[in-house]
Amino acid sequence: MSDQDRIFAQTVVDEVEERPRTLLRDVWSQFTAHRGAMAGLAVFLVIVLGVSFGPFIHTIDPTYSDFRARNQGMSLAHPMGTDNLGRDMFAQVLQGGRVSLLVGVTAMAIAMFFGTLVGVLAGYFRRLDGILMRVTDLFLALPILPLLLVIIMLFRDTLRKAFGPEAGIFLLIVFIIGITSWMQTARIVRGDVLALKEREFVLAARSIGTPAHRIILRHVLPNVLSPIMVSATLGIATAIITESALSFLGLGFPSDFPTWGRLLFDGANFMTLTPSRVIWPGLMLSLTVLSVNYVGDGLRDALDPHIRGR
Amino acid sequence: MKKIGFLMAATALVAAGSAHAESHEGRATDGHLNIIYWQAPSLLNPYLSGGTKELEASSLVIEPLARYDETGTMVPFLVDEIPTVDNGGVSEDLTTITWTLSEGIKWSDGTPLTAADAVFTWQYCTDPESGCAQLSNYNDVESVEAVDDRTIKITFSVPKPFPYGPFVGAQSPIIQAAQFADCLGAAAPTCTDANFAPIGTGPFVVTDFKANDVASFVANENYRDPMKPAFATLNLKGGGDAASAARSVLETGEFDYAWNLQVEPEILNQMAAAGQGTVVSAFGTSVERMHVNQTDPDPELGDERATVAHPHPFLTDPNVSRALSLAIDREILVEAGYGSSGQPTCNVLPAPAIYASTNNDWCLNYDPDEANRLLDEAGWVMGDDGVRTKDGERLSILYQTSTNSVRQGTQALVKQMWEEIGVETELRNIDGSVFFGGDPSSPDTFQKFFADIEMYTNNFDGTDPERYMGNWACAEIPSPETQWQGSNMQRFCSEEYDALVVEFGQTAALEDRAALAIKMNDMLMNSGSIIPLVHRGGVSAHSNTLEGVLMNEWDSELWNIADWTRAE
């Protein structure tokens, strides 16, 4: 029996419950007991709901410019003020949030998937280590900007034709950010796996003939979860910012397509003139990352067999 | 970095130009001058890099025979007078021009400047292996001879109504033959020391040069005017962006002069309100314009995309283009993006004044009703979704430009203005090094023009528009046959226009040239293939303690730096 199963069994016995408990339910009950995680989840949900349904309540078109009302501070008509072309900031923050969150979460998921896959394989199987880590070195060394120019040149028109201008660009951006940011996770996961696979419980599992995929899934993965969680949290922030850099360079969404990173970027020079232009997108960005961080903390604790059930 | 600036913040602003030369005692008495060019020069030899930043930085050191002043008038620098037909300096058949150097002009190393240096400069730039960026200044030059030590005779292979290409303006300074003797042709790039620190006749001498970062100068001991320059040392720093360059002059006072501040006007105004410095602007020939594709950029056409074989489905109709132009409120574009450095314009050739047409001023009146009427008349019917259609074709436009926050602001505003007349617009912005790069393998270059409308700024050097107006000849159309090279982006083609281009090259009298230029400008405007938007000026800022700055768009902005002084 593995660590995890033993403690799991222990809890079941200790608490003497009637109905059968599943791992998932167990994790959930631990998660809900984590105050930070619940607060984080609530904030994150509010943000998601806000950007999803907000534009139906605050119906100003984010790209409509009311030129007479430019560079305005916060008011009832424009709760977050307006930018230098007279576009409503609140509408832009809501609209931008949809894109930023989607890009951030998707790109992060792609990066985490590749990073974890490469890291676990390289760390666990010695024969794959050399080749996978050299590929990682290659990706770390690639000059990102010229690479982007090449990718855009080769694929933009094809994707635009297949998925339309916006969905095509979205796929391209998510793909680009994903494949250029998995390397750090891969190196970190590999480092941890190298140490983990020499631990007693893994050796024990191997000695009783547990197949490799089961060892990885049941014993290795749960134990490298915390660095992955940290990477994921940081990854969302990085993805949102990277997207804005891409858009700014003309490699991302069209310029009239607001995203949080882009709003922050465009507003930076207006910081002293109309502070509301930078405060709100910056605040949303930070709140998102903070809430994801707390959710990550809670998940990590809930999934950690040592903590759960204490 | 010396913080001289804020100590003298309260000094009153002195009207530009009125006070130079009087307020200082002599050469190198006014201490240190700090200039910031946010795009830093990568070398100081303008023949090896045609960038504006290199031209301007090198103009501190090397000089042409004559420069253009702030009004666009030629002023002698290394000569006593400008040769003309009247004073006999230009031959009657317009094929030769003879310059006579002033007496006693020395290089900063103490050796005399001679006509041989000019001859060498010509050889240096026209060597086929050197890749000289200013080659077109020596177009049609058959020979440059040193008649004697002070006399330079330039012979052209064809009559030149405007013979002031070679050795006039910041693009064509004279370099020292002795220093560059071993740098001809393929050897040009190997002369790093000479390219970083050319010896010149100008007011300053290079002491240290860090490529793309900072250049340091001291006053030239051998400068022709013993009282100038007023500053003993000068630093030219680069890097960063335009807004922070403006801040370093206007708000922190760390620098005395900042160049090319294309920043949203309200930000500049706010910084200027701090009272440390002044924003100055001047107008040259730059026009922010839209080119309207006369050919069909539909990807379905494959290799024949955007070639003259396939006319554009709707943009070849001058009325559609006129409607698009009338629907743009140029005043708003200026207010949002340019402020004092922009003026609405209806001409692709807005200056000098004698060349500027007044026949197209209808476009200054923002008139969406008239635009709607024109489109109705042309058969475009407003659809339910607010987009006009005609024979199943939607009035939908892909509008591209280079990446630049002011341009993206203009794009957003225009998109909305066009929405009001039932035109659907998709925006695209492309990194400048790709858009202007002309790589035939990229679909995003401005020559390929795989879009319906593209926007950028163009201008011409000096004051003569002959070559500029020649840009729109049929032969200049970029196509697969020319490896997509050419300057006629919108693929405008008219036999009549081509005939005028030829005629221009043969006309000598200034009034006739002006009439021709106006006629050509009006033809382009009437074709609807160009929609001019804004006549753009240069914007710079200088500290209130710096006097003598005369903003100049016709030459280097630093053209009269010898006259700059520090206010008491």
Next chain:
Amino acid sequence: MFAFTIRRLLFAIPTLLAISFIIFAILDLAPSDPTGNLPLTISPEVRAQIRSSLGLDEPFPIRYLLWLKQFFINEPLNLIEGWTGWTLGDGERMRVTSWATRSPVVDLIIERMPQTLWVVGMSQVIAIVIAVPIGVISAYKQYSWFDQIGTFVSMVGFSIPTFFTGLVFIVLFSVHLQWFPSIYDTNHVIDSWDSFVFQIKQMIMPTMVLALATAAQLSRYMRASMLDNLQQDYVRTARAKGLTERVVVMIHVLRNSMIPVVTVIALNIPTIFGGAIITEQIFRVNGIGQLLIIGIQGADIPLVQTLTFIFAVLIVLFNLIADVLYGILDPRIRYE
């Protein structure tokens, strides 16, 4: 371990060659052009001449081989000549030359090393010095006030991009308080106490902006890893043995928690040499990061290729060092 290191070093040579080829191919494929930023008044014919004078007419493999020769043969020979004063061969050889500045790339890099090392290097040192204790204390006292504040600051610090924090610092400390210069003087020479103070003053803002982001990241990994290890059986055993809490945490737990932190530091050190593009731009530090971005914008292939390749060498090298360190931190890790 020694045999492992040697084997990895030998294996690094073909890896790096392959990387250099792929980088060159990408730079060549990229649609940007060295004449792209020139004024439009320069005619297409002149542009074509400029391109051919840069050697762009040659086919791709020739240009790649030329770069290999210049970088691996000519540059080292030149360095040897510079150190020893000998003249090898005829002394005339083409070095790797930047297209924009027409000067040797290696000289440009050497010219920019001081400011990059001062600012970016110092920021890494500061980040490590701040982040490790914060991570350790945050984990040891999980969910204490210290931990909550640390989490908050590091998350905000990481999610706000440097272009923004940099500008806030300038507006606050340069414009309003006038404490620090907003523009870094690369010509500054330290020859007295006052000039040293000035150097510190001009370094503070860029260094802190960078250190904030790096420390935020490092402290999160440190904390997470400490938390994992604090729960392990060996910690209970060590405590049961009667070891003091200090020894348990500082020796046993910290050592075992260092693996992810070492990984992140090893990934960060090469970026010191890569410079910090945005921060260098904002404060005009004009170090290697600025050189790289200007090179990329101007499609200066020899410059970008050389910089990126040096960067790749450092990445491979420091990843190897990290692997060796893993073995020292946790002797159970074996590579044979």
